[in-house]
Amino acid sequence: MGARLAHFQDAFARAILIDAQPADPAVADLVAQPAFAVYRNTVVKGCVDALQANFPAVAGLVGDEWFRAAAAEFVADGLPKEPSLLAYGDAFPAFLAGFPPAADLPYLAGVARLDRLWTEAHAAADAPAIGREALTGVDPEWLGVAVLQPHPAARWSWSGRDPIYSIWRRNREERADEGEIAWRGEGVLLTRPGDAVEWMAIDRAACLFLDACSHALALDEALAAALDADPDANVVRLVNSLLDAGAFCRIGLPSHDFRRTSP
Amino acid sequence: MNATLTAGLGLKPQHFAEARDCPAAGLWFEVHPENYLVDGGPRLRWLEAVRERHPVSLHGVALSLAADAPPDASHLKRLRALAGRIEPALVSEHLAWSTWRGAYHPDLLPFLRTGEALSRVCANVSAAQDALGRTIALENPSHYLRFDGHEWDEIAFLSEIARRTGCGLLLDVNNVFVSAANLGFDAGEYIDAFPGELVREIHLAGHSRDPLLGDALLVDSHDAPVADPVWALHERLVRRIGPRPTLVERDGNLPGFAELLAERDRAHAALAAPLARAA
Known part of the structure; x- marks a missing residue:
C-alpha cells in the first residue's frame, strides 16, 4: 500500500504521450478503451493550442497545419513545466532551430524568439x-x-x-x-x-x-x-x-x- | 458564498468590457487563476476592473489534488497572492490530477478511488486550504474510462473528503450527465444522492459527441450551449437543495456576450423558481 497511486500515475502519464505496445499492466485495460483517446487528444490539443496562442507570428508564417504538426512534435518532447500556459514554449525557438522540416526557414527560430519576448513583455511586472x-x-x-x-x-x-x-x-x-x-x-x-x-x-x-x-x-x-x-x-x-x-x-x-x- | 450571487459566467478575455459593464442582478464571473498568474500587465488590470463591479470566483485546474504528491508550493504561493488581490467569492478545484513529476497535463485526469487515494487527496486539500488560508470547493470530474476496482463510490468519496478537510463541493451537472452516459449510470439518481448541504456552487456547460464514437462517448467539451437534459437535472437539483450560485461555462465556439448572458439569465430564472413557488 502506498505506492499504487504513484505507479498508476507514472504509467498513465506515459501512456498519454507514448502509444507503447504492450501498455504497462497498471493501465493496460484503460489504454485499451477507445475513450482513452479523449485524454491523449485533450492533453496534446491543450499544449498545441497554447503554443499557437503564444507564437502567432510563427503560426502566421507557416500556416496552421504545419504549425500544429510541428507543435505536436515539440509537445512529445516535453509537457509544460508549469500550469500557467502563457509560460509554455520557452524552448520552442530552440526546437525550431533544430527541426529538420524548418531547415529551409532559417529565420523561423528568430521569429519565435520575438513572439516569446512579446509574451514576456506582456506578463512582466508593472x-x-x-x-x-x-x-x-x-x-x-x-x-x-x-x-x-x-x-x-x-x-x-x-x-x-x-x-x-x-x-x-x-x-x-x-x-x-x-x-x-x-x-x-x-x-x-x-x-x-x-x-x-x-x-x-x-x-x-x-x-x-x-x-x-x-x-x-x-x-x-x-x-x-x-x-x-x-x-x-x-x-x-x-x-x-x-x-x-x-x-x-x-x-x-x-x-x-x-x-x-x-x- | 455571498447570498446575493445567483447565476454567473465564465469570463473570457474577448468579453472583458461587456462583462465589466453588465448590470445584471446577481451576476458574477469565474476565471481559471492559472491564466492570471503573471507578475503584472493588462491581464491583471482587466480582471481587477471586472472585480471592481462583480464578484469573481477562482476555479483552478492545476493544483493536481489527486496526484500522489503535495501540491506545488510555489504555485500555491502565487495562487494565494492572486486571491489576496482579487478577494474571490469562492475558490474551487477538481477531484483529479494534472501536474505529475513536474509536468503539467492540461486536462483533468482520472484515478482509482481507493483508501490510499482518499488519504492523499485529503492531505492535499488540507495543504491547499492551509496555504490559501480558506476552504475550497471540490468538483466532481467527467468520466470517460471504466475502472475496475474502485473502493469508494464517488459521492461517498467526495463527502468523506469534505468531512475530513472541511472543504465544500462544487457539483458540475454537465459532468454528471456526461459521466452517466459514458459509464452507464443514472444521472438523476446521482443528482438526488448528492449531499446538498455541501454544495457551494453548481456548474453547467455544453458537451459534444465524440467524432468517432458518437453517442457512445460524450465529451465535456464546453463548446456548445447547455443541453436540455442538463437544464432539467439542474432544475431537479435546485428544487431539492434550493438555489446555489450557478455558473454557465463556455470555452469553445465562443458566441457573443449577449448570447452567453441569455443562457446565464436562464440559469438565474431557474434559481429564482423554487423561491417563487415557496412564496
Missing part, C-alpha cells in the same frame, strides 16, 4: 517608466556613473544577419505585403508603456547599450559599448529614444537614487 526628465534631474557630476535600469517589461534583441524584426512584424501586424524586405540584421525593442506591448526598430548600438544597462554597467560604460559598435552613433538621440519608448524604470546606483527630488 513599474512606472522614467522619461527624459529623469536624466536632466541627475547631478551632471554623477551622470557618468549612474545606472539606467531597464523596465521589467522591456525586451530587446539583435538578429545577426536575418531581418527577423521585419518578418515578425509583418506577421504580427497582419499587414499586407509591402514589398521586398532588405536582408540584413535588425534590432527590436518591445516595451509596455500602457496596457499594450509596443515595438520599434533599434540599431545594434542601442541593443548593446541596453545589454550593458541590464548588466548594471554605468552610463559611461554603456555608451562606450554603443560607440564601440557604431562610432558615429548619436548617443543623446539614442538614449532619448529609448527613454521615450519606456525602456527604463530607474536611474541610480543599486544603493542610490540620483534624482535630486529624492531625499
